[in-house]
Amino acid sequence: MNETEVTDKVDTLMDIKKVTLRFGGVKALSDVSFNIKESEIRAIIGPNGAGKSSMLNVINGFYTPQEGEIWFQGKRRPKLKPHQIAYQRIARTFQNIALFEGMTVLDNMMTGRMIYMKSGLLPQLLWWGKAEREETENRMIVERIIDFLEIQHIRKTPVGMLPYGLQKRVELGRALAAEPKLLLLDEPMAGMNNEEKEDMCRFILDVNEELGTSIALIEHDMGVVMDLADRVVVIDHGEKIADGLPDQVRNDQNVIDAYLGVAH
Amino acid sequence: MQTLLFALEVSLNGFMTGILYSLVALGFVLIFKASGVFNYAQGVMVLFAALTLVGLQQGIVPFEHLINNLFGTSIHGFGWNMPTLLALLLTLLTMLLLAWLVEKLILKHLVNQNPVILFMATIGLAYFLEGFGDLMWGADVKKLDIGVPMGISDTVESTTYDWFGYGFFIDRLDITASIVAALLVIGLTIFSQYSKTGRALRAVADDHQAALSVGISLRQIWVIVWSIAGLVALIAGIFWGSKSGVQFSLSLVALKALPVLMLGGLTSIPGAIVGGLLIGVGEKLFDFLVGPMIGGATENWFAYVVALVFLLFRPQGLFGEKIIERV
Numbered sequence: 001m002n003e004t005e006v007t008d009k010v011d012t013l014m015d016i017k018k019v020t021l022r023f024g025g026v027k028a029l030s031d032v033s034f035n036i037k038e039s040e041i042r043a044i045i046g047p048n049g050a051g052k053s054s055m056l057n058v059i060n061g062f063y064t065p066q067e068g069e070i071w072f073q074g075k076r077r078p079k080l081k082p083h084q085i086a087y088q089r090i091a092r093t094f095q096n097i098a099l100f101e102g103m104t105v106l107d108n109m110m111t112g113r114m115i116y117m118k119s120g121l122l123p124q125l126l127w128w129g130k131a132e133r134e135e136t137e138n139r140m141i142v143e144r145i146i147d148f149l150e151i152q153h154i155r156k157t158p159v160g161m162l163p164y165g166l167q168k169r170v171e172l173g174r175a176l177a178a179e180p181k182l183l184l185l186d187e188p189m190a191g192m193n194n195e196e197k198e199d200m201c202r203f204i205l206d207v208n209e210e211l212g213t214s215i216a217l218i219e220h221d222m223g224v225v226m227d228l229a230d231r232v233v234v235i236d237h238g239e240k241i242a243d244g245l246p247d248q249v250r251n252d253q254n255v256i257d258a259y260l261g262v263a264h
Numbered sequence: 265m266q267t268l269l270f271a272l273e274v275s276l277n278g279f280m281t282g283i284l285y286s287l288v289a290l291g292f293v294l295i296f297k298a299s300g301v302f303n304y305a306q307g308v309m310v311l312f313a314a315l316t317l318v319g320l321q322q323g324i325v326p327f328e329h330l331i332n333n334l335f336g337t338s339i340h341g342f343g344w345n346m347p348t349l350l351a352l353l354l355t356l357l358t359m360l361l362l363a364w365l366v367e368k369l370i371l372k373h374l375v376n377q378n379p380v381i382l383f384m385a386t387i388g389l390a391y392f393l394e395g396f397g398d399l400m401w402g403a404d405v406k407k408l409d410i411g412v413p414m415g416i417s418d419t420v421e422s423t424t425y426d427w428f429g430y431g432f433f434i435d436r437l438d439i440t441a442s443i444v445a446a447l448l449v450i451g452l453t454i455f456s457q458y459s460k461t462g463r464a465l466r467a468v469a470d471d472h473q474a475a476l477s478v479g480i481s482l483r484q485i486w487v488i489v490w491s492i493a494g495l496v497a498l499i500a501g502i503f504w505g506s507k508s509g510v511q512f513s514l515s516l517v518a519l520k521a522l523p524v525l526m527l528g529g530l531t532s533i534p535g536a537i538v539g540g541l542l543i544g545v546g547e548k549l550f551d552f553l554v555g556p557m558i559g560g561a562t563e564n565w566f567a568y569v570v571a572l573v574f575l576l577f578r579p580q581g582l583f584g585e586k587i588i589e590r591v
Contacts, residue, residue: 062476082476083480083481083482084479086476086478087479100466100470102466102469103463103467103470107463111463111464111478111480112478114464114478114479114480115479117460119460121461121488124459131459131460134460178478
């Protein structure tokens with residue numbers, strides 16, 4: 001084993017190798033490879049229907065690719081269920097907000113702590129010491145995230161009653177509550193006004209800088225992508241067409257063609 | 265005045281019956297919310313729980329008829345009566361085991377299938393469980409007595425006589441059932457609001473994908489809701505069984521839960537409770553006030569007519585979520 005391989009392993013959080021995903025006869029992803037390094041913000045971009053969301057769904061286990069491997073923290077990941085992958089501290093948000101609408105902001109974010117709460121059913125039923133202590137400890141962590149996201153004033157509000165921008169923020173909060181190693185954001189700024197977008201950008205940058213969390217995000221707003229991302233991977237028609245620094249990707253002829261719709 | 269007092273007594277009796285309707289409806293709602301399955305077998309689960317309880321308590325040997333016929337033996341019971349508490353505990357364990365088996369043998373294999381297919385599977389489960397219960401414990405009508413107080417309450421009668429000059433006839437069994445049902449509902453509410461698992465249950469009811477993404481195992485939640493539905497079925501079975509004997513007709517109680525669900529909404533726990541009470545009181549009052557004018561026996565159809573009216577004018581029920589389909 002040579003030295004570059006060793007350093008590569010330390011540096012790389014997730015390595016996606018030749019992933020192919022099919023739905024019946026349709027190829028959603030073909031032979032896509034890229035990696036996500038520790039503490040980087042990695043943007044996945046591409047035209048509508050390019051397979052970006054499918055890629056996130058593969059990473060968090062909603063879809064199982066027919067071919068290819070996913071390496072996480074230096075180990076090849078076996079086929080796992082989505083809830084098992086959550087335990088590896090990979091958290092995500094959804095393109096169309098998927099919050100628990102009937103529950104309060106606080107409860108929603110507490111579900112993000114589910115993977116850390118181990119007390120059994122019986123102690124919970126009887127509210128024995130351990131279950132209570134666990135609840136309090138996790139509650140404290142959630143409260144810190146609530147402060148960080150500046151949503152103290154809506155802690156007890158049912159999520160369904162909140163405006164869209166705040167719901168997006170709560171969803172980010174739920175993912176952060178899991179203290180993820182890898183955070184997957186599916187269009188975190190879609191449908192937001194400029195002010196909301198700026199707030200969201202600031203939160204994403206802060207999370208990345210202060211906690212060192214690796215972030216993979218899908219975004220359509222090119223300005224946002226260029227500002228936020230350390231590296232960008234471009235997918236079109238299920239294939240990777242470019243991968244590199246934002247500036248390189250922006251000037252790549254393949255990418256320009258894909259976005260302008262040049263015939264292949 | 266006299267009519268008013270009669271009506272009040274009738275309402276009170278209806279209220280008590282309504283609580284039992286609510287209990288059965290609650291079992292439906294719990295499972296529907298968590299897994300989107302309309303569990304046709306809920307009524308048979310009530311019967312099965314009651315049968316198991318009686319069977320264990322009276323020391324009936326499981327499958328004794330079958331064994332006798334196959335091997336020419338003549339076993340008739342163990343010859344002892346099991347202590348009620350132990351029988352209750354074992355019945356509860358049986359219901360938990362049933363929940364676990366349902367997940368392992370049925371639900372697990374039908375994940376992501378059309379709800380109609382899951383519904384069909386529960387129809388199959390209902391018929392299986394009905395036959396299995398008969399085979400295991402015998403098909404004869406059994407008397408269930410686990411020491412729940414029964415008979416007309418003298419206290420209520422004398423107190424109301426002192427107040428109104430007219431004594432109300434209220435069965436002590438109904439009073440106990442009301443108290444137990446109320447405690448159960450309070451307990452379930454506290455559990456779902458303030459515990460980790462309760463939070464997970466509510467999360468799954470709201471959004472399956474999001475629940476998976478935070479590390480909640482759907483299959484584990486299904487076992488838990490089916491277990492709770494089993495517990496609710498057991499409690500309904502105890503009171504209904506004590507009232508009218510344990511026999512096949514017990515499973516038909518579930519039919520009365522259907523109008524309750526139409527009224528309250530399939531997805532609402534408060535709806536199941538309020539719906540049950542409204543149907544219970546409504547059918548008794550209607551029979552008392554209107555029944556004599558139209559030849560009586562209105563209790564058989566009143567609930568269904570109410571359900572039909574609701575289906576026409578408010579299909580989501582009183583408390584259910586309005587179904588909005590994006591086009």
